[in-house]
Amino acid sequence: MLTNHANLMRFFAEAKEITGRKKLQKMIYILQVCGLPFEEKYQFHFYGPYSEELSLRMEELCNLGFLLETKEDKSNFIQYEYRVTAEGLNFLEQFAVDMPQLPDLFTILKGKSARFLELAATMLYFRDLPKNEVEEKVQVVKPKQNYTQDEVQEAWTFIDQMMTKAKGTH
Amino acid sequence: MAYKDEQLHEEKVFKDPVHRYVHVRDRVIWDLIATPEFQRLRRVSQLGTTNITFHGAEHSRFNHSLGVYEIVRRILYNFRGLPHWNDDERLLCLCAALLHDLGHGPFSHSFEKVFKLDHEYFTQAIITGDTYVHRILERVRPGFAKDVADVIGKTYADKLVVSLISSQIDADRMDYLQRDAYYTGVSYGHFDMERILRVMRPMEDQVVIKSSGMHAVEDYIMSRYQMYWQVYFHPVTRSAEVILTKILHRAKYLYENNYTFKLDPTHFLSFFKGKVSLKEYIRLDETIVYYYFQQWQDEEDAILSDLCERFINRRLFKYVDFNPNVQLQELMRLQVLFQEVGIDPNYYLVVDSSSDLPYDFYRPGEEEERLPIHLLMPTHELKELSRHSDIVDAISGKKRTDHKLYFPLDFLEEKGAAATEIMEILSRQGEIDYAD
Structure with a gap:
């Protein structure tokens, strides 16, 4: 009961704060693919893997006072920031959440931009395809982002690093 | 004549309570409807357990799938000759519309949660696997089945085609809102679809709405909001x-x-x-x-x-409102007490949250999460709906989460005095709703 809420709070206890909803969506997706027990269901959307379930659960955590959401108007869009509260940490204390890999994985994730995480998450979404087909698919579904070969290569390195770390600490 | 171009000798129609008639002229569509995989949808209800509450809600995924096909057929009829629309994609759109729910199983939501399944995976598998549906699609041209699967999976190159089947104002939602309203008998869920279809315009990446049709779209958004609280949840x-x-x-x-x-x-x-x-x-x-x-x-x-x-x-189980922030300790106490009186809390004490049913509200997509609904202004610029409509803006920001605690009141009553503390705690959560 409320395990999925507790799992997300464990993520926020590690992250302390996250700036940007897109960044959050892609981070949780990548961690899920790495085998962490996030159960939010993802589908492919215009901007890559997206979970409506996660969006709704975030609203619940904010409404419960476990997370603080602040908005900043960036003229052409609004940016959201999420910060864990003391009540959120109290809630988390009631659960035995086991995610030993999270600190190491988050260390790799935290410096990455939303654009980069979108690329990596999209590549992971097509992970059942051969590598060259993954790259082709990225160009098909995201022609306007104009990802360079360097970025794609960096994303492969990042994915390898994440997967290795996830396996290593299992 | 190529199979993809074959037309039936005369148009076939399905009588439909929502759209009056569903029209079929393409041989491919007719053949797809006749496959065992599509006919199976007659035995998968559209709304799962909703008929427990609204007894009329006995409609199936079959009805809905035909309805989505019919809406897309009408949209494409209106799109003929308009800029950005490539009529070569017509059959692909119709097939994707018809088959978009093919992978739904019985009581999909619960099955997916318990057995860690994904109906979208099975939709893809039926379309691309060794099935009757696959064989028909591949007769259109080799690779056609994969294209249909990509449109449904939202990974097809032409985003305009994808947005017809899946976006925040798509044929899927327009059908299920009206169909679910009709079969449940509620007076919500109705909006002027004909008006929306008339003001839809194809653009490079998506379908947009002429700004003069904004009020019809407001009505559609309001319908989604009301149906969520009154029916789906x-x-x-x-x-x-x-x-x-x-x-x-x-x-x-x-x-x-x-x-x-x-x-x-x-x-x-x-x-x-x-x-x-x-x-x-x-x-x-x-x-x-x-x-x-x-x-x-x-x-x-x-x-x-x-x-x-x-x-x-x-x-059924009865329920009380539950706030995980202030009542978590009481929940834990209840778990212990249920054990003590011989009722297994793993099965008989359940917190259900709004996020357990991820029905999608309209989201303005402020940070590129989901593509929003765009209005096409007279100046030809695009404007996100909630930035132009006060009604949509108000609904988009509204608090919309809820948690309930479910339990078998009849069992507790049978326990008599042994369940006194349990009943006291439950009563403190708020009035017990008998859900009759």
């Missing part, structure tokens, strides 16, 4: 869903613990084992599930038997 329906989910959990648990079922759960074995083949998945429909639930009422296991009896005879 009705607390009594959730009670039935909670029991259904617990039946599946219990049956799986018993299988894993070598329980000998009186009725061998043949159709469930691959689900219990976590290795569901396409053939086994297609074989399971709601008639089969109901048969097992009927039979499992006579099982020796008291929990499985009781839960099935509750589900079949609508003897």
Whole structure:
């Protein structure tokens, strides 16, 4: 009961704060693919893997006072920031959440931009395809982002690093 | 004549209570409807356990799929000759519309949660696997089945085509809102679809709405909002869903613990084992599930038997509002007390949250999460709907989460004085709703 809420709070206890909803969506997706027990269901959307379930659960955590959401108007869009509260940490204390890999994985994730995480998450979404087909698919579904070969290569390195770390600490 | 261009000698129609008629002229569409995989959708209800609350809601995924096809057919008729629209994509759009829910199983939501399945995966698998549907699609041209699967999976290159089938104002939503309103009998869910279809315009990446049609779209957004709270997230329906989910959990648990079922759960074995083949998945429909639930009422296991009896005879759990922030300690105390009086809290004390049913509200997509609805202004610029409509803006920001605690009041009443503390705690949560 409320395990999925507790799992997300464990993520926020590690992250302390996250700036940007897109960044959050892609981070949780990548961690899920790495085998962490996030159960939010993802589908492919215009901007890559997206979970409506996660969006709704975030609203619940904010409404419960476990997370603080602040908005900043960036003229052409609004940016959201999420910060864990003391009540959120109290809630988390009631659960035995086991995610030993999270600190190491988050260390790799935290410096990455939303654009980069979108690329990596999209590549992971097509992970059942051969590598060259993954790259082709990225160009098909995201022609306007104009990802360079360097970025794609960096994303492969990042994915390898994440997967290795996830396996290593299992 | 190429198979893709073949037309029926005369137009076929399906009488439909929502759209009056569903028109079919393409041979490919007619053949797809006749496949066993599509006919199976007659035996998968559109709204799962909602008929427990709204007895009229007996419609199936079959009706809905035909409805989505019909809406897309009408949209494409209006798009003929408009800039950005490539009429060569017409048959692809129609096939994707018709087949978009093909992978739904019986009580999809609960099955997916318990057995970690994804109906979208099975939609893809049926379209691209060894099936009648696949063979028909590949007769159109080699690779056509994959294109249909990509449109449904939202990974097709032409985003305009994808947005017709899946976006925040698409044929899927326009059909299910009206159809669910019709069959449940509620007075919400109605909007002027004809008007919306007339003001839809194809653009490079998406369908947009002429700004003069904004009020019709506001009505559609309002319908979604009201249907969510009044129908989709009705607390009594959730009670039935909670029991259904617990039946599946219990049956799986018993299988894993070598329980000998009186009725061998043949159709469930691959689900219990976590290795569901396409053939086994297609074989399971709601008639089969109901048969097992009927039979499992006579099982020796008291929990499985009781839960099935509750589900079949609508003897539902009652509920109170629950706030995980201030009432978590009480929940933990309740878990202990339930154990003490001999009621297993793993099956009989359940918190259900709004995020357990991720029905999608309109999201303005402020940070590129989801593509929003765009209005096409007279100046030809695009404007996000909520930035132009006060009504949509108000709904988009509204608090919309809820948690309830479900439990079998009848069991507690049978326990009498032994359950006094439990009843006191539950009463403190708020008034117990009898969900009748």
